Amino acid sequence: MIIVVLIGLLFGGGVLAWAADRFKLADPRWVSIASLAIGLIMLLAFSLYQDAVIVIDGQQWLASVQASWIPRFGISALLAMDGLSLLMVLLTLFLGIVAVLSSWNETKHSKGFFQFNLMWVLAGVVGVFTALDLFLFFVFWEVMLIPMYFIIAIWGHEKRRYAAIKFFIFTQASGLLLLLSMVVLVYFHYQAEGFISFNYFDLLGTELPSGMGLWVMLGFFVAFVVKLPGFPVHTWLPDAHTQAPTAGSVILAGVLLKTGAYGLIRFAVPLFPEESALFAPTAMLLGVIGIIYTAAMAFAQTDVKRLIAYTSVSHMGFVLLGVYAGNATAMRGAIMTMLAHGMTSAALFAFAGAIQQRIHSRDMREMGGFWSSAPRMGAIVMFFSVAALGMPGLANFVGEFLVLLGAFQADAWLTAVAALGLILAPVYSLIVIQRIFHGKPLVERPIADFSHREVVMMGMMMLVTIWLGVYPQAALDLATQNLASLMAWVEVGAESAVLPDLAMTAGGGQ
């Protein structure tokens, strides 16, 4: 029930915010904050007091709700939440508040409609994180896309139309691929079982004819990797992030990218265990190329938002590596990296937005020496840069360490290459500090330091980053509640690899 209430709260909050602005009833920003805060408190209370576990198909779920929707095609409104979903939804609500705060004074026109779009994106994201009916999942997948398109296209910066269209085409094309793959999967399930169903639990374990399975899996994989984004389908992201208004960048980096990773973990891998096992080495390689290549790209940028955008791709490379490394440690690391990256990238984008509001530029060549006039800003950005480069004691380290430790057991050489990312991370992170805060002041006029609103916003994220870095175990346990079933592909993959051997020894024995 809580899931329906949450999604309804966000959809409703969006409409209310729009209405509040239209009829001059209230500040739409406060309407958004209020509905997000209520949702967050509700969910926190729920996660603290909910200890009953619902078992569906051998998996443990914290909440679930199902309603009939289009019974003819086996489509139902099935929403459920396990630890992984819960963490992702918490992240979404939390960063939603951050997003509203970060764009507090940025939108000059249609403020209500802006909040409406923001809330609807978030509602879509919460839906994506909880939907367990593939058709419903797809609906939410689209719901989060279209308001985001508006946010970039209407309130974005100088090249917003190009960026918005690029974003739309990339995600829409991959969405189409996703839909197609879903239908093919459902069709084969129908052939095998005799009934049509979009239900996740029904579709788990569907046997696809060999040759076909790999293609269907690739459809899912490509759709999610575009969103992640992984190399080489990452190029929409630097444009979209750079041109989006601050709140848009915060949501894109902090939350929207996680839907891609979530899709891989929840759908692409468990639905196609054998194919995933077969494909894992390639996926890991793509992850590693992404880590190294985009880290170098980040260093090359002069636009601060573009730089941060590329670092996001680099960090998502770790997620891809972790998901396909095929062991629980790396998977835990991947999930932790998702949470950690949510904090650091959101904070850095919020900072980039703040600086653009102050000097009306994102070009780092026009910045320098800001520490003397804005020490609080400097210290906070230093904190998040240091977190992003994987300092132990902060969240990102736990994620990257677990990913690499796990991946090392799967492929030592590839992991050694991935570890080069640890060397490149300070190369790009510290150049940000150098160009913006150190050196002689280039701008004559001193810039304003972070206001109280910005300090509160950043402080919240700092606390979470420290907490996840110092005591990550609670989140790790929660995240990996259904790990066994999410990781079933490894065993299945191993079995299918081992079977011929067994057959051979049996044959030899006769």
Place this chain on the structure above:
Amino acid sequence: MLELSWLIPTFPLLGFLLLALGRLPKKLAAIVGVGSVGVAALLTLGMALELMGLPEGERVFRQTLWQWFASDGLSVPFAFYIDALTMVMMSIITGIGFLIHLYSVGYMADDPAFARFFAYMNLFVAAMLALVMGDNLVVLYLGWEGVGLCSYLLIGFWYDNAENGYAARKAFIVTRIGDTSMALGLFLLFMHLGTLDIQQLMVNAEQAWAVGSLWPTLGAALLLGGALGKSAQLPLQTWLPDAMAGPTPISALIHAATMVTAGVYLVARTHGLFLLAPDVMFAVAVIGALTLFISGFTALTQTDIKKILAFSTMSQLGYMFLALGVGAWSAGIFHLMTHAFFKALLFLAAGSVILCMHHEQDIFKMGGLRKRLPVAFWSFMIGGLALTALPFTSGYYSKHEILLATADYERSGMLLWGVGVIAALLTGLYTFRLIFVVFFGNDTSHADESAVGLNIKLPLIVLCVLSIAGGWITLPFEEVFPQLAADHHYGLFSPINLLTTLPPIVGIGVAWYAYLAKPSISYTLARSRWGDRFKRFWFSGWGFDRLYQHVLISPFMWFTRINKADVVDSVYTLIAWIMRIVHRLLSMTQTGRVQWYAAGIALGVVVIVGLGVMQ
């Protein structure tokens, strides 16, 4: 009381938080900054007494604070392990750290970012303590990265100069290369031994691996990579001279007494693993010998007072690595300790010279400061003598022990010993070159020591005492390290003993002759054709910076410059471009003329019919 040992790193950490979050006035900042380390030092003293009071064989204390993270078979508690080795390191960190904090109150008095300085310093002390106290390699790695971060922050402390920022980033990135190797070492050890707990790791390694087999060799080599980066040894040594851009107390604390010795500590802490990898141990010895040799020559050509000391630090760290390589663990840590005394003294004295000379660092712009700066002069004399390892100073005992152990080493021990002895001569030469140039000769300046307060002089005096008497301390390492198999038994007047003792004195003599008695000699030598070439080559640190510039940095910069727009995106741009062309071609057919459409339809019919006929 040992249960309270978690308080030792906690106090500096709290100090950091207070200094970073509260806007403390200078006085309060000084009290918090110095006080937190002072309390940690007192606690350390208490713990040390208690630990040594324990019965023999039980002088170990372990404490688990909380479960940091865990996953399949991996369990990383936030835990501390304290034995005699840890205790010695903790005493150095908090003791010398306290003195340097006290000194900094005077040195940084006029700096507007006083509180920020102490915040970073306190964070450093906390991280360094975590490094040596860590019970498992991940907590050690936490401290390891933490001190690297503080080193970065403090080298670039005066941030308005872009060169300082460059030096800071260079230090962080070069050491990160080593750290990454170390991280891979952790992964390898975990994969094969199933734990990251240091003590358990050593036990498992001994059980699972034969001496000289592949995995311990690889694991030790990867860990060594981390040690080389942190301790500025070949080939990752290039960051240390640039690190002198930071305020001088930093150079004393981080880049002489504590952080740069972390590599030595790591190797000593995991000596069980290194003993399984004799090839890696040999490599440690060779790298140490090469580094001390190369940096000795470089120190000879430097003119910046701090850079001379920096290269000398590198060279002395080389001695420690030499000791580790030949298995003289206790001697290595002993030298680590005495070096912490006299090198901290030298840096702090150099800082007081720099302060009195209004931030002049070129030794050839100084001269005759003996009378003007008596405290600095005597500090330099005592520190210099200890560094040169003149008999009865602290440096003598530790260095002598190392060189004699090297001579006994079975794999080209005499050669390594020879290199060490030549470098000992060089040490005398470059140290006293500095002292003679700065403190003797013509008095040209108006420097005045009266501005220097007690908080600067007191640490110098304490360190003077330690630099002399520190050699009489016996470190209780019987339970930590295996004893050397061959105990050297050289007579007082045996050739080896004499040849090990005398070279530094020869070095001092040469320095006296070439820089005081007949300075024209050093001038002519430096001006001669070959002399000039060697001088330039040595001055540049044997060309390592240039090599890395050409091999690593330039190609990377080139790649990022030409690919700023991301070549991958051109694929999608191409697709978009093709679509646009197709769109234009197709829209050309939509002319609105009926005859064209009719012709099109006719052509289509012909083609279809034709196809039908062909079938």
